[in-house]
Every structure is written in C-alpha cells, then in structure tokens.
Amino acid sequence: MNSKTRYVLSMFTLLAVFALTLMAAVAARAAETKTFRIENKTRRDVWVEIYTEEAWTVDEGNKNANYMTQDEDEHKTFENGLRIVVVPAFESVDIGLEKDKTYWYQYRVCGKGVDNIIDAPIVMKKDITLTIYPCDAQPTTMQIKNHLGETVKLTLVGYEEKTIDVPPGLSIVNVYSGETVYKYDACGTDFNGVVDIDPAGRTQFYMRSCEWLADPAREFGA
Known part of the structure; x- marks a missing residue:
C-alpha cells in the first residue's frame, strides 16, 4: 500500500469517525x-x-x-x-x-x-x-342519576358523539359543555331531547323510574 492510498484511507476513516460523532451528538440532543x-x-x-x-x-x-x-x-x-x-x-x-x-x-x-x-x-x-377547545365546548363532567334499576345506553351528541352504559344510581361522566342532544330507551319509550351542559360541572341529568313516569297524577315529562 503506497503513501497516497494510506492517506486516502486515513482521511476516509477520519471523516467516518467525524460523521458518527456528529450523528451521536444529534441523537443525544434529540433525546434531550x-x-x-x-x-x-x-x-x-x-x-x-x-x-x-x-x-x-x-x-x-x-x-x-x-x-x-x-x-x-x-x-x-x-x-x-x-x-x-x-x-x-x-x-x-x-x-x-x-x-x-x-x-x-x-x-x-x-x-x-x-x-x-x-x-x-x-x-x-x-x-x-x-x-x-371552543368557548362553548369546554371539557367538564355531568352527573347522571339513573332511577331505572338497570343499565341503560345513553347517546350524547354535541361537540362529540358518544354512547355510554349508565348503571343504576349515580354516575359522573366526562363530557363537553354546550347544548347536547341525548337519546336513550327505557320503559318502552324512546327518550330524546336537549340538555345544556354547564362548563362548571353542575349539570344533573335524571333518568326517571318507570313507576315515576307511570304515575297517573304526574304529567309526562314534568
């Protein structure tokens, strides 16, 4: 191997080491x-x-x-x-x-x-x-009080659309504020309407029992 070849190989090695060092430095910087x-x-x-x-x-x-x-x-x-x-x-x-x-x-x-x-x-x-988020759609929570005695599927359509299983009793769900359409089936009836969800998390949503709805003295929806 002549001196010129050794020089070229030496320069190539130095460049390779420099490139690897630079790559390692960039990778370390990225990791930081x-x-x-x-x-x-x-x-x-x-x-x-x-x-x-x-x-x-x-x-x-x-x-x-x-x-x-x-x-x-x-x-x-x-x-x-x-x-x-x-x-x-x-x-x-x-x-x-x-x-x-x-x-x-x-x-x-x-x-x-x-x-x-x-x-x-x-x-x-x-x-x-x-x-x-938009001003009228802030992430918040809503209380749901299910008096039906069974788990009910509740669909909410507002800033986002979601369907959740609501067990009997009190549930707290993550929602977005603003006017939201609700839908659920219970007591042989398709319930739907609009609930205005408060951004401060103060909204309470009631699923009344079938007995409560069937009371002759009670006007439906009251």
Missing part, C-alpha cells in the same frame, strides 16, 4: 427534548406564549399587560426566555422543549380581558399535548 403539541380545535388562530421558568418568574408582573403586543417573527425561538407560537384554526403545532425543564404557557380565550387569559406550568418529563 420532548414534544409540546398544541392542538387548536377552535375556528380562529390562537396566539400562545411559552416562557422559560426563569423568564416567567422575572416578568410575571408584565406578561398579561403585554400579551399579544409583541412581534411573532421576533420570537420564533426562545429570545429572552419567551417564544411565541400562532396555532392556525383546526391545526396543531409541535414544539421541541428541553427535557425535564419547567415552562409556562399562556393564551387568551373567549374574550379580551385579563380574566380570559389561561396560563399554567408544564414539566417536560414526557411529551405533552395542550388542547384548546
């Missing part, structure tokens, strides 16, 4: 981040601000006052601890955040006042998804 996904299920674009914990602590008195007054293009990355993301309507955006670090996010919903600004911390120990 987790994904913060923002899903926007509203009909409008939503402006979300993401702060490092240090920036949130230092700037806490000014954040709400300055909300949506800064230039998105100037904050595509964390500049001075702040990153701004505009999530288009009905779309989602993935953001890589440093693993195990704490961040804060905030965005405005359903109005222009400070009271309409939502903020919360996130700790990036794993991938996290933030879902922004």
Whole structure:
C-alpha cells in the first residue's frame, strides 16, 4: 500500500469517525427534548406564549399587560426566555422543549380581558399535548342519576358523539359543555331531547323510574 492510498484511507476513516460523532451528538440532543403539541380545535388562530421558568418568574408582573403586543417573527425561538407560537384554526403545532425543564404557557380565550387569559406550568418529563377547545365546548363532567334499576345506553351528541352504559344510581361522566342532544330507551319509550351542559360541572341529568313516569297524577315529562 503506497503513501497516497494510506492517506486516502486515513482521511476516509477520519471523516467516518467525524460523521458518527456528529450523528451521536444529534441523537443525544434529540433525546434531550420532548414534544409540546398544541392542538387548536377552535375556528380562529390562537396566539400562545411559552416562557422559560426563569423568564416567567422575572416578568410575571408584565406578561398579561403585554400579551399579544409583541412581534411573532421576533420570537420564533426562545429570545429572552419567551417564544411565541400562532396555532392556525383546526391545526396543531409541535414544539421541541428541553427535557425535564419547567415552562409556562399562556393564551387568551373567549374574550379580551385579563380574566380570559389561561396560563399554567408544564414539566417536560414526557411529551405533552395542550388542547384548546371552543368557548362553548369546554371539557367538564355531568352527573347522571339513573332511577331505572338497570343499565341503560345513553347517546350524547354535541361537540362529540358518544354512547355510554349508565348503571343504576349515580354516575359522573366526562363530557363537553354546550347544548347536547341525548337519546336513550327505557320503559318502552324512546327518550330524546336537549340538555345544556354547564362548563362548571353542575349539570344533573335524571333518568326517571318507570313507576315515576307511570304515575297517573304526574304529567309526562314534568
């Protein structure tokens, strides 16, 4: 093997080692981040601000006052601890955040006042998804009181459609607020109507017993 061949092989080896080292560094860097996904299920674009914990602590008195007054293009990355993301309507955006670090996010919903600004911390120990729902369809709960003495299939059609088995007694189910159509069969009757589900979880839905409905002194539906 002549000196020229040895030189070429040596350079090839060095390049291969460099490439492997670079790939390992990139892989290590990727392993140090987790994904913060923002899903926007509203009909409008939503402006979300993401702060490092240090920036949130230092700037806490000014954040709400300055909300949506800064230039998105100037904050595509964390500049001075702040990153701004505009999530288009009905779309989602993935953001890589440093693993195990704490961040804060905030965005405005359903109005222009400070009271309409939502903020919360996130700790990036794993991938996290933030879902922004329409104002009239917030995730909540509803109490169902089944007096029929048997399990009944209840269909709810609102922000989402779902059918659930409701056992006798009290059940608490996860739903979305807003006007929701309900349907169920009991006592030889097809019951249906609309229930306006309260976002604060105060809605109580009753499935009356057949005896209660059959009482001659009671007007049906009262």
